[in-house]
Amino acid sequence: SYDLTQPPSVSVSPGQTATITCSGDDLGDKYASWYQQKPGQSPVLVIYKDTMRPSGIPERFSASNSGNTASLTISGTQAMDEADYYCQAWDGSTVVFGGGTKVTVL
Amino acid sequence: QVQLQESGPGLVKPSQTLSLTCTVSGGSISSAGYYWSWIRQPAGKGLEWIGRINTSGSSNYNPSLKSRVTISVAASKNQFSLKVTSVTAADTAVYYCAREGERRDGYNRYYYYMDVWGKGTTVTFSS
Numbered sequence: 001s002y003d004l005t006q007p008p009s010v011s012v013s014p015g016q017t018a019t020i021t022c023s024g025d026d027l028g029d030k031y032a033s034w035y036q037q038k039p040g041q042s043p044v045l046v047i048y049k050d051t052m053r054p055s056g057i058p059e060r061f062s063a064s065n066s067g068n069t070a071s072l073t074i075s076g077t078q079a080m081d082e083a084d085y086y087c088q089a090w091d092g093s094t095v096v097f098g099g100g101t102k103v104t105v106l
Numbered sequence: 107q108v109q110l111q112e113s114g115p116g117l118v119k120p121s122q123t124l125s126l127t128c129t130v131s132g133g134s135i136s137s138a139g140y141y142w143s144w145i146r147q148p149a150g151k152g153l154e155w156i157g158r159i160n161t162s163g164s165s166n167y168n169p170s171l172k173s174r175v176t177i178s179v180a181a182s183k184n185q186f187s188l189k190v191t192s193v194t195a196a197d198t199a200v201y202y203c204a205r206e207g208e209r210r211d212g213y214n215r216y217y218y219y220m221d222v223w224g225k226g227t228t229v230t231f232s233s
Contacts, residue, residue: 001169001170031215031217031218033218033219035153037153042202042223042224042225042226043153043202043220044223045219045221048207048217048219048221049209049217049219054221084152086152086153088153088220090216090218094155094166094167094168094169095143095155095158095168095206095218096155097145097152097153097154097155098152099152100152100153
């Protein structure tokens with residue numbers, strides 16, 4: 001089975017940049033999506049097709065995908081960005097989610 | 107604006123079949139270019155994809171659940187459903203339904219994204 005690996009947690013100071021990684025074999029050959037989930041809420045799509053932001057998602061969210069690693073970057077992190085973030089990819093036959101990364105804004 | 111709403115019993119007993127329905131409003135489940143997916147999340151844990159279906163009859167399942175899971179669609183009711191047989195405590199989770207877009211890039215490579223999610227419904231195992 002295909003696995004996506006994320007760090008369990010990332011801490012960032014307000015106004016600074018947070019980077020969340022997602023690793024998988026040849027992930028750069030697949031398209032990655034990212035979801036934000038706040039406590040008690042449903043996930044929200046923040047990035048699709050590696051780098052695309054859905055309408056309504058702030059420009060401070062950006063992403064890249066190359067080699068074995070996809071990355072989500074939050075620039076100028078705000079307190080409202082504190083949440084769990086999940087990467088996701090299609091491996092050809094199944095949808096795979098990463099284990100999730102808790103972003104804490106200190 | 108498309109909205110999704112999960113419904114079904116919140117309590118299931120061992121060896122029973124869990125049945126959930128997702129009702130689509132604000133749009134047609136038969137719209138081209140979409141799969142309709144189920145995802146679950148045990149308390150305090152990450153997202154687990156269960157499976158998906160489109161109205162053309164194409165479906166995919168998580169291999170770890172495939173033997174116990176059936177996803178079906180009722181286009182006339184604008185609904186799709188999930189059945190999980192032989193439930194155990196490990197099936198206790200919040201269950202989400204989601205709309206999953208399917209698109210192709212300029213190289214004919216598919217990409218997918220879940221852009222609309224339901225609020226989720228909690229299913230608890232009761233002995």
